[in-house]
Amino acid sequence: MEHYTGQADPLSFPEYVIDDWENVSEALADAGLNLAFTGHYHANDITEKEFENAKLYDIETGSLVTAPCPYRIVTLHGDNAAQVETRYITEIEASYTGGEDFQEYAQAFLYEGLLGIAQYSLVYQYGLDAATAGDLAPYVAKAFVAHYAGDEQADDETLNLINGFLSSTDATTQYLGQMLYALWTDLAPTDNRALISLDPKVELSVLGTYASNVFDEGAAEIVAFDPKTRRLFVSNANENTVDALDITNPVEPIKAFTIDLSPYGGGVNSVAVNGRIVAVAVEADVKQDSGTVAFFDTDGHFLNQITVGALPDMLTFTPDGRKVLVANEGEPNDDYTVDPEGSVSIIDISRGVWRARVKTAGFEKFNKCKDKLVTDGVRIFGPNATVAQDLEPEYIAVADDSSQAWVTLQENNAVAVLNIYSGRIVDILPLGVKDHGMTGNGIDASNKDDVINIANYNGVFGMFQPDAIAA
Structure with missing residues (x-):
């Protein structure tokens, strides 16, 4: 298949694309490839x-004798996905x-070789004079070097040159x-590291709907499904409850019962279910005070209550079911007179919920690294706040082996790495910014002109500010 638009054109590299490639690739995809x-x-x-009924991925691997001298490791995850990792010959x-x-x-x-090829092509294929070809050849060579490496992104100088040519x-x-x-x-997906879904094309249709009859409030924010009881556990912040919906007949969901969370705190933020255990994150009446994780069975009976950090915003079970991880956002009050530290609580339920133990991983050790974190791109902005106070854990994804977790720090434009075994935060990874001057990174910069106007703006950069995360 074409790996960039126009690759099959006679003036490009048609010899690397098979004849009738579009129909051939569709036939292969329809056959199950x-x-x-x-x-x-x-x-x-x-x-x-x-295609209409299928999708085909063409994984092209660079040459070991051409920079960046890559090779691939492809790991199949059952019949559902393929994970592609790129390694390089380094010496x-x-x-x-x-x-x-x-x-x-x-x-x-590589660059010198491509430079010579580009000069020759510009003169003898494109008909340019030698001087013009000499000026343009470096841009062509640079483009191919980037394409050979994969995950290519053009800088401002290159984009301006391309825009000039196009006009x-x-x-x-x-x-x-x-x-x-x-x-x-x-072209999608990413080139050097990709997780490719091998599932056939999925079409969604509505089977049934449950209406909370609450408009413009948080009445059905988080949903957790228990396959054994066929119940959905739905957080209802408006009522400070968890509603259990029976979807044995998915066409007509029925509310089975409601768990009242008022004895455990001021507001529900998250719910998760594993086996026969339902875990619920509940903030305190005063957000800046320590929150709670309340445990129930899937019939709604109370099991235990564990104190965690301030404003527990999200929780999840580890894949092995032995622990519950809680993102304690630690949000300050409006005037920043009280600014609790963000943290991640690790609740060990391996000996049973009634004997649960909690350990909290904080960010105190990073306080002395504030200047370096800011220089690296971590957003720390609270007035007079330490690093531990300013970081606000939002969401958690856990490794398949339950050894490590990644925690989004939305307001800080970063992701923290948690070692679950040691119960410590081991790293903070800044996410950088998106250049809205680059092609493909345009934005609609105004909400006052009543039109959709996606455009590029040189010198304008936006933070990613991650919310949800999955692993």
Whole structure:
């Protein structure tokens, strides 16, 4: 399949795309093929094409003798997914590198080779004069180097050049701009690390609906499903309850019972279910005070109550069912006179809910690293706040082996890494910013003009501020 738009064009590299590739790929997908592994063309790229009844992924692996000298490790997760990881040759025993770092040598060697090919093509295929070809060849070579590496992103200089070509009235210049734009526009999915779904195309349809009859309030925010009882446990912040809905007949969901959470705190924030246990995160009457996790069985009977950090906003069971992890947001009051520390509580229920033990992982050790965290891109903004006070855990994803978790810090534009075994936060990872001047990163910057106007703005950057996360 084409790995960038126009690859099959006679002026590009049609020899690397099979004849009638669109119909052939559709026929293969319809026959049940999900993944195709291709090579020879030296790009480390993954592309997908969706047809009416199927989807096909073409995983192209770069050459070991062409930078960045990649190879792939593909892990199949049953029949449902394939995880693609890229590794690289980083060193070899050879004298011709002259002691230079192998990857740096390989990159320079590739660029020089592509530069010569680009100059030749621009003169003899595109009909440009030698001087113009010499000026443009570095941009073409740079585009192919980026495409070979995968996950390519153009800088501002390159984008401005491409936009200039695309707006030209000269057909050859326009075509060159289209080719460069295609090379720098990385088609989904990501190239070097990807989790690919192998499930057949899914179509959704509404079976049934349950109405809380509460409008514009948090009456059905979080839903947890118990397959054994066929019940949905739904957080109802408006009433400070968890509503249990029986969906034995999914066409007509029925409220089976309600769990009143007023004895345990001021407001429900999250609910999760595992086995016969329902765990509910409840904030205190005063948000800045310590909250609670209340445990019930799937029939709504109270089991235990554990004190956790301030404003427990989300909770989840570890895959092994032995622990419950709680994201304590630690949100300050409006005037910042009280600003509790954010944290993650680890509730060990391996000996039973009645004998549950809790350990809280905080961020105090990062207080002395505040300047470095800010420099690295972590947003710390509260007035006179320590790092531990300013970080606000929002959501948690847990590794399959229950050893590690990732915790989003939404207001801080970062993700924390939790070692569940040691009960410690081991790292804080800044997420950086999105350049809204780049092609594909446009935004509608105004809500006052009553029109949709997606545009790019040079010099404008936006934070990712992660909320939900999955692993």
